[in-house]
Every structure is written in structure tokens, then in C-alpha cells.
Amino acid sequence: MLIDKYAYTNKLRNYPPQVKILLSCGGIVLSRLVNSYYLDLLITVLMIILVIGIAKVPFRTYFKMLLLPVSFLLVSIITIMISVNGDFYLYYFKIMNICIGITMESISKGIKLFTTVLSSLTSVYFLILTTSIIDIIRVLKKLKVPKLFIELMVLIYRSIFIFIEEANNIYLAQTMKFGYENKRNSLRSIALLIRNLFTRVFIKHNEMNISLECKLYDGEFKLGD
Numbered sequence: 574m575l576i577d578k579y580a581y582t583n584k585l586r587n588y589p590p591q592v593k594i595l596l597s598c599g600g601i602v603l604s605r606l607v608n609s610y611y612l613d614l615l616i617t618v619l620m621i622i623l624v625i626g627i628a629k630v631p632f633r634t635y636f637k638m639l640l641l642p643v644s645f646l647l648v649s650i651i652t653i654m655i656s657v658n659g660d661f662y663l664y665y666f667k668i669m670n671i672c673i674g675i676t677m678e679s680i681s682k683g684i685k686l687f688t689t690v691l692s693s694l695t696s697v698y699f700l701i702l703t704t705s706i707i708d709i710i711r712v713l714k715k716l717k718v719p720k721l722f723i724e725l726m727v728l729i730y731r732s733i734f735i736f737i738e739e740a741n742n743i744y745l746a747q748t749m750k751f752g753y754e755n756k757r758n759s760l761r762s763i764a765l766l767i768r769n770l771f772t773r774v775f776i777k778h779n780e781m782n783i784s785l786e787c788k789l790y791d792g793e794f795k796l797g798d
Contacts, residue, residue: 590708600696613688620695
């Protein structure tokens with residue numbers, strides 16, 4: 574929801590969405606076509622400057638958003654850098670007859686993968702933090718993207734907000750009843766939250782379908798140009 578807020582309030586909000594989509598996709602494609610750490614870092618820095626310096630998304634908020642995916646990325650990189658029974662180890666240890674360690678080649682691959690993913694990640698963040706979903710859909714329609722794909726995109730986007738809203742409502746109700754007062758209550762509350770959440774999301778989804786039928790929904794979401 575915070576991402577959606579900045580997509581509508583950032584300083585690049587009124588710039589052509591085609592340009593922003595092209596810039597974002599260009600950063601992703603270039604980082605994969607060109608095998609260069611320097612290009613990856615250049616794309617990353619450029620996207621960060623555009624988001625923080627020009628679009629004026631708060632520095633702390635932006636890096637908090639990056640923290641979770643980067644944490645998962647670092648864990649993945651560490652596992653990739655570890656080689657079993659490789660050659661020319663820099664550091665290694667033995668378990669019986671098995672050598673486990675890090676080679677120069679694995680370090681090089683790990684660094685390249687990290688910079689490539691980071692540049693792609695910042696490119697995606699640039700798009701979602703500066704361009705609203707409505708603008709993206711308009712561009713997709715102009716590009717003659719199949720209607721089924723756009724319909725699924727809109728419904729999934731809407732379902733995310735339903736999911737978050739329902740989870741927040743259940744959590745607040747449980748908190749008011751001291752559902753997270755201790756570990757035992759917390760575990761019980763989380764189990765109830767998960768069970769009730771899926772039930773209420775299905776109910777909300779059914780209500781949304783009924784609402785669309787009442788509005789004579791014909792499989793296409795009408796957007797103004």
C-alpha cells in the first residue's frame with residue numbers, strides 16, 4: 574500500500590509512463606545482455622538517483638523496501654558461492670573426503686549475480702514507485718497485450734489489497750483481545766488469523782465478482798485514455 578501511495582504522489586507521476594517503462598525494462602535487459610559489473614552498478618546508482626533524488630521517495634522508506642529482497646539475495650549468493658569438490662580453493666574445509674569451500678570462480682559468479690539482480694531489482698522498484706497501475710495498464714493496452722493478461726493483472730492487484738486489508742482487520746481485533754500477549758496466545762492467534770483470513774478473502778472475492786456482474790462486466794476493464 575505504501576508503494577501504491579508513492580506511485581501516485583511522487584515527483585515523476587506526470588511524466589509519460591512509456592518512458593518510465595522503457596527505462597525500467599532497458600535496465601533489466603541491459604544487465605543481462607552485457608556481462609559487466611560496472612554497467613550493473615551504473616544502472617543501480619542511476620535508478621536510486623531517479624527514485625530518491627528526482628521522484629523524491631524518502632531515503633529511509635526506499636531502503637527499507639529494498640532490505641527484504643536484498644536479504645534473500647545475499648543468502649542465495651552465499652549458497653551459490655560454496656563449491657563442493659572444486660578446484661583451486663581460496664578457503665575450504667573437509668568433511669571426510671569431501672572438500673567444501675570457495676573458489677575464485679564461484680566468487681566471481683556470485684558477485685556478478687548479485688550486481689545483476691540488484692540492478693534489475695532497482696529497475697523494477699523505479700517503475701512501481703513512479704508509475705501507477707492505471708498508467709501501466711494503459712501502456713499495455715496500447716501495446717496490444719492480450720486482454721486476458723490485463724484482466725488477470727487487475728484482479729490480482731485488487732486481491733492484494735483485499736488480502737492486506739483483511740489481515741490487518743483480523744490482527745487488530747486479536748490485538749485488542751490480547752491475542753499476542755504471550756507466546757502461547759500468539760501461536761494460537763496466528764493460526765486463527767491464517768484460517769479466518771482465507772475464509773474472508775474468498776468471501777470478499779465472491780462479493781467483488783457479484784459487484785462486477787452488477788456493473789455488466791464483459792471481461793474488459795474500461796480505462797480512460
